[in-house]
Amino acid sequence: MSTVEQVTATLPAPEARRQSLWRAVLRTSEGKIGIGLGAFMIGLIVLGQLLGPATDYNVAAPGSGSSAAHWFGTDALGRDVMSRFLAGGSTVLLIPLVAVTLSLIIGGSLGLFGAYWGGRPDVVISKAFDVILTLPPLLIVLVIIGGLGSSNTVLIITVALVYAPGMGRVVRGTAQSVIVNPYVLSAQARGERDLSIIFREVLPNVTGPTLAEFGLRLTYGILFVATLSFLGLGVQPPASDWGLMVAENRGLITVAPWGTMLPALGITALAVAFNLSADALSRVLAGDDLSRLAMI
Amino acid sequence: MTEVPDPYFSETGLAPQTDSTAAVPAGKEGAAAVLWLFVRSRFLPALITLWLISIIVFASTHLLGINVARRVLGREATPDQLAAFSKVHGLDRPILDQYTSWLSDFVKGDWGVSAASMRPVSEIVMPRMVNTLILALAAILIALPISIAFGIFMARPGSRARELTLTIANVSVAAIPVFVIGIVLIYALSVQLGWTPVDSMGMSFGSWNDKAAAFILPTLTLVISLIPHISRLTQVSVRETMTTAYARAAVLRGLSRRTITYRHLMPNAAGPIINVVALDLIWLIGGVIIVENVFGFPGLGTLLVESIGAGDLLVVQAVAMVFGVLFIGIGITADILVTLFNPRLRNA
Numbered sequence: 001m002s003t004v005e006q007v008t009a010t011l012p013a014p015e016a017r018r019q020s021l022w023r024a025v026l027r028t029s030e031g032k033i034g035i036g037l038g039a040f041m042i043g044l045i046v047l048g049q050l051l052g053p054a055t056d057y058n059v060a061a062p063g064s065g066s067s068a069a070h071w072f073g074t075d076a077l078g079r080d081v082m083s084r085f086l087a088g089g090s091t092v093l094l095i096p097l098v099a100v101t102l103s104l105i106i107g108g109s110l111g112l113f114g115a116y117w118g119g120r121p122d123v124v125i126s127k128a129f130d131v132i133l134t135l136p137p138l139l140i141v142l143v144i145i146g147g148l149g150s151s152n153t154v155l156i157i158t159v160a161l162v163y164a165p166g167m168g169r170v171v172r173g174t175a176q177s178v179i180v181n182p183y184v185l186s187a188q189a190r191g192e193r194d195l196s197i198i199f200r201e202v203l204p205n206v207t208g209p210t211l212a213e214f215g216l217r218l219t220y221g222i223l224f225v226a227t228l229s230f231l232g233l234g235v236q237p238p239a240s241d242w243g244l245m246v247a248e249n250r251g252l253i254t255v256a257p258w259g260t261m262l263p264a265l266g267i268t269a270l271a272v273a274f275n276l277s278a279d280a281l282s283r284v285l286a287g288d289d290l291s292r293l294a295m296i
Numbered sequence: 297m298t299e300v301p302d303p304y305f306s307e308t309g310l311a312p313q314t315d316s317t318a319a320v321p322a323g324k325e326g327a328a329a330v331l332w333l334f335v336r337s338r339f340l341p342a343l344i345t346l347w348l349i350s351i352i353v354f355a356s357t358h359l360l361g362i363n364v365a366r367r368v369l370g371r372e373a374t375p376d377q378l379a380a381f382s383k384v385h386g387l388d389r390p391i392l393d394q395y396t397s398w399l400s401d402f403v404k405g406d407w408g409v410s411a412a413s414m415r416p417v418s419e420i421v422m423p424r425m426v427n428t429l430i431l432a433l434a435a436i437l438i439a440l441p442i443s444i445a446f447g448i449f450m451a452r453p454g455s456r457a458r459e460l461t462l463t464i465a466n467v468s469v470a471a472i473p474v475f476v477i478g479i480v481l482i483y484a485l486s487v488q489l490g491w492t493p494v495d496s497m498g499m500s501f502g503s504w505n506d507k508a509a510a511f512i513l514p515t516l517t518l519v520i521s522l523i524p525h526i527s528r529l530t531q532v533s534v535r536e537t538m539t540t541a542y543a544r545a546a547v548l549r550g551l552s553r554r555t556i557t558y559r560h561l562m563p564n565a566a567g568p569i570i571n572v573v574a575l576d577l578i579w580l581i582g583g584v585i586i587v588e589n590v591f592g593f594p595g596l597g598t599l600l601v602e603s604i605g606a607g608d609l610l611v612v613q614a615v616a617m618v619f620g621v622l623f624i625g626i627g628i629t630a631d632i633l634v635t636l637f638n639p640r641l642r643n644a
Contacts, residue, residue: 029460032466134345138582139600139619140352146604146612147356223473230475231589250479254487261483264476271447275471276464 012051021208024284025277031284034276041270045093048086072258075249081259085266088240092267095155095235096221100167102160104214107168112206114168115175116198126172129165137162137224145233155234159224163217170213174206208285215278219271226267242266338631342624349620350402352397357609381411388410402617412608421599421614427580428595429622431511436573443523444569447530448557451538470524474583478517478590485513495592514587526573533565540564561622570633577626581619 008025025031031291072081101228105131107273114122141158148154189199228234242263249259369377382388386397401408407417450462486494492512537543538561546556587599596615603611 033464096403131348132343134341134578135352136581136619136623138585139616140349142585142600142604143612143616144356146607146609147358147601219471223471226473227475227586228311231586232475233601233604246475246479250482253479257483257487258417260479264479265472268472268476271471271473272468275467279463279467285525290620 009217021281021284022212025280028284031280034273034278034280036276038267038273041089041273042093042132044086044266045089048089051083051191051295054243056130072262073109073256075245075256075259076252081245081249081256081262084240084245085242085262088242088263089115089266089270091152091235091239091241092226092270093158095225096153096159099225100117100157100161100163100214100217100221102156103163103167103217104210104250106160107164107166108210110164111168111170111172111203112175112198115172116179116194116202121176122172129169129172132162132165133169135162138227141224141228142231142233145228150233150236152235155225155228159221163186163221167210167213167217171206171210174209175202178205185252208281212278212282213283215274215281219275219278222267222274226271308315329621334631344593344619346617346620346624349397350617351395353613353616354398357613358391359395363624364542393572398613402614407614408610410603410608410611412603412611415611417610417614420611421596421618424594425618425622427593428584428588428597429512429634431514431518431588431593431595432580432622434511435522435583436580438515439519439522440573442519443526444530446523447569448534450527450531451534453538466524466528470528472521474517474521474586475590477520478513478587480511481517481520482590486602510591510593511531514591514593517587518580518583522580525579526569529573530569532563533568534561536568537561537564545617565617570630575628577623581623 026035072085075081075084110125111129114125141162144158145154184197184201187201192200197216225234226246229241230247232244232247233242235244237248245261245263246267249256249263253260369381370459373381379388389397398408404417405489407421409415410417411421413420450466453459482494485492493506493509497508543560545554546560551560584595585597585600587593588595589601592598595620598610600615600619602610
């Protein structure tokens, strides 16, 4: 992509660049809202973990509405919705985070090495990416969970495998535009080892687009894992997980709507925050410019 | 102002090719060549995808050492019963043997007998498939015009504030989980206003009116979840055509905004839009599975999740394969539509 080349060519040392990217994202309103909301949600989740889960049964009548003692009411088993909500954010965030990081490691390294070495391995890797990308992810993950049963490990590995080709393709595409730069060629001419060139010259220069893709995938991952939990095929009871809470309490939506609405709101806020941040980052990287459009 | 070659031309393939008519093969041989090109570039990859789905489906349900007999018959079953079940369902044969016979039977239309309900799998799957198809088609047909109109609206360059508001709204709605959209709609339209039934039970037991009503919420949920995606793609596509020389020329000639949008921009943006919407089918399949489960809609998505829960592997396999076939079929249809829309792509 021509835009990527421009960005990587004009930006100085990696350290300074990361800082300026961060600032540039925070300068956009989209980035401000996204990062602010994200920080708030992560703070809420961490705080919830510190407070510890309070999952006592029958603290009040099941399915009671909000009261002074239980601000957001109780669920079908008489558990306090607010304390389950506070405790339930960690899986919603952590499982996708680990899965997407794993997909970055798998897909990213394949894409990076493919782009660097080229030739037949590169063709095989990118063809494999293309084929896997044609598969509907939810269908594949559901079928695999249908065979293996669900656990956090299965969730992480399947989601990572489904997302790896997408990550890999972005890293490969960006790396391809980086390795033609003079600094890579001169490192090769100096006789540096391939691995050190990849890690010291190429990797720092693909971080921007990779980070944007990572944020986008994290958004999808959060939606994906929460959806699986909602379908009863993700995080299993009695764990408190926002997706699971929505599924458990939806029967009570007429009498105690908070049990469903609060976790639904939590998932949405988290996903919206990451999506806005990732979108802001990719816009900054693409150098969004309206001046080239025909003014109609 | 001198026109420099626009970098977007080469990237989008939308460059006005003056010699394009010369490249279109004429006559009968031309048609055969186009057909062969189509088979090679679209049909074969589709078959490979389908084959890959069949391997993943079969491997995950057979290779991983799940005891199907135990799952279906339960913990109380004696070893004799388990062995008999395995023999009847051919589970004791070598794995490759099972795969080839399953695949060839599947292609022939013999999908086996559900281990859980003892009914033929095709008899279970077919009516559900019809429901799912109606739901998916209704959603995409409603979502398309709305999203395209919205995408054109978003593509118009305007003030910074307008751009920001539209972007933030679009990106935010795109990040709402589909099941949350469904549940909020249930709460708002069914619980609070009482306009619609809370689930799709009417599909199975009700009158024709109940059946129609059962479609409202699932379709609406899918439409809302599709709009941000398609409108964003439309926006990008229309913007790309806006950077072209003919768009600027049309502005300089003083044509009205309406004429430029619908006569100059849309015909050129339509091809990429349909293409990307076809890619978005992956998304639609996911959405359909979720939406059906939110509303208890009797379609393939609920069947898939139910039979995964029941360990009814033949049904899981059949549903996954049918989803694969539908997905690929609709993709190819979209390709044909693109070709009809844009003659320049006919020989691409």
